[in-house]
Amino acid sequence: MVGAWVIMGDEREKTASKENLMRFNSVELVYFSPTGGTRRIVEWIGRALQKATPDGKPAVAHDLLSRPPAQDLVLSPDSLLVAGMPVYAGRIPPHCLPLLRRFKGRHSPALAVAVYGNRDYDDALLELRNALGGSGFVVTGAAAFVSRHSVFPRVAADRPDADDERVAEEFARRCAARLADMGALSRDLNVTVKGNTPYKELKPGGPRPDVDHTECIQCGACVDICPVNALSVSGPTDAAVVRDMNLCMGCAACIQVCPTGAQAWRGPQYEAMSAVFAEKCAARREPELFV
Numbered sequence: 336m337v338g339a340w341v342i343m344g345d346e347r348e349k350t351a352s353k354e355n356l357m358r359f360n361s362v363e364l365v366y367f368s369p370t371g372g373t374r375r376i377v378e379w380i381g382r383a384l385q386k387a388t389p390d391g392k393p394a395v396a397h398d399l400l401s402r403p404p405a406q407d408l409v410l411s412p413d414s415l416l417v418a419g420m421p422v423y424a425g426r427i428p429p430h431c432l433p434l435l436r437r438f439k440g441r442h443s444p445a446l447a448v449a450v451y452g453n454r455d456y457d458d459a460l461l462e463l464r465n466a467l468g469g470s471g472f473v474v475t476g477a478a479a480f481v482s483r484h485s486v487f488p489r490v491a492a493d494r495p496d497a498d499d500e501r502v503a504e505e506f507a508r509r510c511a512a513r514l515a516d517m518g519a520l521s522r523d524l525n526v527t528v529k530g531n532t533p534y535k536e537l538k539p540g541g542p543r544p545d546v547d548h549t550e551c552i553q554c555g556a557c558v559d560i561c562p563v564n565a566l567s568v569s570g571p572t573d574a575a576v577v578r579d580m581n582l583c584m585g586c587a588a589c590i591q592v593c594p595t596g597a598q599a600w601r602g603p604q605y606e607a608m609s610a611v612f613a614e615k616c617a618a619r620r621e622p623e624l625f626v
């Protein structure tokens with residue numbers, strides 16, 4: 336059978352055997368995004384990919400922060416998964432790995448997207464690619480993007496910006512074109528990315544948000560959003576939000592939802608670190624695409 340194939344956003348047409356070509360019929364997005372940067376970038380990619388599906392149907396989104404999956408989800412070989420993770424200490428957040436493993440591919444294509452705060456992504460993209468590969472996906476494209484640093488928000492304060500959006504769309508276009516050129520997917524089509532094994536060692540510690548109890552109206556929003564249940568209300572009479580420092584991973588989701596600013600980064604030690612980071616990470620870094 337002979338079919339005509341249009342590569343998205345492009346006037347090029349290609350005539351080829353339909354059976355021999357990889358074509359995705361739907362797009363699924365999965366992301367963990369406590370301060371919203373990863374989500375924005377993955378959504379840009381998803382919107383651009385949507386145009387490459389036969390009926391242009393919108394991507395299905397899986398938000399690992401607000402709706403962690405309760406059971407496994409098996410994707411069909413013609414579903415394209417876009418997995419976006421923030422970079423924590425050069426790795427993907429350990430909390431996310433078991434959640435990500437709930438997504439299973441059947442030689443399904445996937446794109447790996449690591450989003451970092453303008454310092455470096457170290458081994459995170461490689462770790463994400465390998466995690467997806469271990470769950471039955473073939474990672475045909477990968478990218479590292481920059482977003483505002485969620486711990487030191489003066490770093491990359493205006494990212495992602497319009498230029499990043501254009502690169503995200505270009506990434507989607509290239510990935511769709513590469514897939515359209517591919518035959519059946521196999522593990523050896525996994526894209527090569529930057530990073531090393533063994534991965535960067537995880538070290539405990541790092542800044543944690545602080546609660547100003549005079550500002551807290553005990554609305555419970557921070558307790559509800561915390562992905563690791565690190566927050567609780569201390570007692571019925573002297574109700575105050577307390578944080579388990581051993582559980583907290585410093586993701587800043589609680590700061591993001593707090594309506595009064597009670598949850599915030601503060602303290603002299605934090606301010607000193609913030610100043611050092613702002614200087615060290617001032618130079619703009621650009622997205623990197625592996626397609």
Ligand SMILES: Cc1cc2nc3c(=O)[nH]c(=O)nc-3n(C[C@H](O)[C@H](O)[C@H](O)COP(=O)(O)O)c2cc1C
Nearest residue numbers: 368369370372373421424425452454455482484485
């Ligand atoms: C605990 C923690 C560790 C981080 N480590 C790094 C890092 O190693 N390199 C970096 O460039 N950014 C780092 N960041 C910044 C985030 O990767 C960046 O802000 C990302 O955009 C956050 O994604 P989100 O907006 O989807 O939450 C870290 C952030 C947190 C909370």
Ligand code: SF4
Nearest residue numbers: 561583584586587589
């Ligand atoms: S308490 Fe810690 S882990 Fe929980 S939302 Fe806040 S920063 Fe994230």
Ligand code: SF4
Nearest residue numbers: 551552554555557593
């Ligand atoms: S979100 Fe803010 S105001 Fe609401 S309980 Fe938490 S600290 Fe208090």
